[in-house]
Amino acid sequence: PVSIFWFRRDLRLDDNAGLYYALKSGNPVLPVFIFDREILDKLQDKDDARVTFIYQTIESLSIALHKHGSTMLILYDKAIHAWDKLIKDHNIAAVYTNHDYEPYATKRDDRVRAKLEEHGIPFKTYKDQVIFEKDEVIKDDGKPYTVYTPYQRKWYSTLKPFYLKAYPTKKYLKNLYQTEAFPIPSLKEMGFEKSNIPLPDKSYEGVIKDYKEQRDFPAIKGTSHIGMHLRFGTVSIRELAATAYSHDDKTWLNELIWREFYMMILHHFPHTMDHAFRPEYDRIHWINDEKQFDAWCKGETGFPIIDAGMRELNTTGFMHNRVRMIVASFLSKDLLIDWRWGERYFARKLLDYEMASNVGGWQWAAGSGTDAAPYFRIFNPDAQTKKFDPELKYIKKWVPEYADFSKYPKPIVDHSKARDRCLAAFKKALAK
Numbered sequence: 001p002v003s004i005f006w007f008r009r010d011l012r013l014d015d016n017a018g019l020y021y022a023l024k025s026g027n028p029v030l031p032v033f034i035f036d037r038e039i040l041d042k043l044q045d046k047d048d049a050r051v052t053f054i055y056q057t058i059e060s061l062s063i064a065l066h067k068h069g070s071t072m073l074i075l076y077d078k079a080i081h082a083w084d085k086l087i088k089d090h091n092i093a094a095v096y097t098n099h100d101y102e103p104y105a106t107k108r109d110d111r112v113r114a115k116l117e118e119h120g121i122p123f124k125t126y127k128d129q130v131i132f133e134k135d136e137v138i139k140d141d142g143k144p145y146t147v148y149t150p151y152q153r154k155w156y157s158t159l160k161p162f163y164l165k166a167y168p169t170k171k172y173l174k175n176l177y178q179t180e181a182f183p184i185p186s187l188k189e190m191g192f193e194k195s196n197i198p199l200p201d202k203s204y205e206g207v208i209k210d211y212k213e214q215r216d217f218p219a220i221k222g223t224s225h226i227g228m229h230l231r232f233g234t235v236s237i238r239e240l241a242a243t244a245y246s247h248d249d250k251t252w253l254n255e256l257i258w259r260e261f262y263m264m265i266l267h268h269f270p271h272t273m274d275h276a277f278r279p280e281y282d283r284i285h286w287i288n289d290e291k292q293f294d295a296w297c298k299g300e301t302g303f304p305i306i307d308a309g310m311r312e313l314n315t316t317g318f319m320h321n322r323v324r325m326i327v328a329s330f331l332s333k334d335l336l337i338d339w340r341w342g343e344r345y346f347a348r349k350l351l352d353y354e355m356a357s358n359v360g361g362w363q364w365a366a367g368s369g370t371d372a373a374p375y376f377r378i379f380n381p382d383a384q385t386k387k388f389d390p391e392l393k394y395i396k397k398w399v400p401e402y403a404d405f406s407k408y409p410k411p412i413v414d415h416s417k418a419r420d421r422c423l424a425a426f427k428k429a430l431a432k
């Protein structure tokens with residue numbers, strides 16, 4: 001019999017919790033990856049850069065496994081059907097994997113667990129993608145935190161060196177199932193094309209020291225761009241958090257804690273994936289002008305900082321955090337377009353898309369979330385530009401025609417009128 005290790009968003013061999021326990025299970029370990037049609041069939045863009053990234057990562061993992069005399073078994077199917085095939089084709093002693101927290105993933109795992117158990121196969125899952133999950137950092141009364149600062153305080157007081165320690169997975173790779181390489185379905189066979197978007201590298205340590213001073217200026221590379229690697233587990237959160245912890249200034253570590261805070265929130269309040277955390281905010285009467293939404297998506301609003309951000313997103317799959325806040329505030333407040341439209345557009349484009357952080361960020365901007373900016377605090381795009389892109393370097397990079405007023409579009413709204421309209425709409429919804 002074999003133990004199967006099912007790779008999902010933990011695409012690395014070293015410091016991988018579930019893989020470590022699989023390798024120590026006493027049975028040879030067969031690594032499996034499923035290109036899940038339940039997810040892939042819903043993607044709108046055939047050249048989705050995240051699919052290319054996963055594909056390339058799987059290819060290099062397969063090569064690395066081959067060096068250890070093993071391989072990766074790769075299936076292209078709906079996950080639940082793939083498991084029918086795996087159960088039929090292999091004598092499986094147990095299945096190992098890492099916890100996956102998004103609503104679709106937990107439902108999928110419940111179904112897979114039930115199916116495996118019907119066949120007497122245990123399904124063992126481990127914490128891997130966070131330092132603290134769901135119920136590990138909660139209030140003394142057992143309830144989840146809904147405000148970040150006390151959560152952060154508790155996070156630090158719960159931390160012990162053990163939580164940052166790497167799993168020595170590599171030591172046990174000799175326990176992999178020994179076999180010839182299996183074929184890998186091509187991107188084309190799965191209906192995708194290779195993306196031309198350059199993918200971010202894994203360096204992050206360089207930004208930690210000056211992060212506090214530099215992180216708010218989109219014209220400089222003051223942030224790590226590590227989000228995509230965290231999303232797919234091509235880096236270990238324990239390595240990142242341990243490195244961050246060793247620095248005197250903890251600002252960057254605090255951002256990693258925000259990530260866990262939002263994951264915890266989505267777990268305890270799953271309705272927030274498409275409903276306001278504060279229900280009264282679902283009463284807002286959105287205008288939802290499709291033309292204005294289109295202008296926002298394309299970066300043609302006539303507000304240079306908004307247009308620069310949206311064009312950065314469309315071109316690179318990344319947008320600086322400060323600018324994410326500005327464009328999200330603009331969409332939900334100046335244009336009175338439902339934050340869910342913006343959330344979905346980001347989900348389609350962001351390489352580092354993470355449902356918990358994206359929903360958290362959007363609800364923060366719309367004023368409807370945990371810990372949100374009060375609704376009457378509405379970002380002024382020009383004031384934000386003066387503060388965070390004073391030399392217009394970021395704007396000039398992404399909106400080169402800005403210098404020529406005859407070519408650059410006129411603003412699609414008047415900010416001060418839009419501000420009044422927003423205040424009125426929010427007031428009306430919240431007064432009921």
Ligand code: FAD
Pocket residue numbers: 215223224225226227228230255256258259260262319320321322324325328346350352353354355357358359361362365
């Ligand atoms: P760094 O600044 O170097 O931070 C390191 C890591 O910490 C990030 O990669 C991320 O994992 C985490 N982090 C940083 N800031 C936050 C934050 N505010 N909330 C949660 N985690 C954070 N982040 C995502 O990972 N995925 C998303 O889909 C996402 N959508 C967002 C939508 C909006 C409207 C807003 C305002 C923010 C969103 N964020 C999202 C949070 C943040 O903007 C990004 O994590 C950050 O810009 C990624 O760049 P970086 O990797 O260089 O981050």
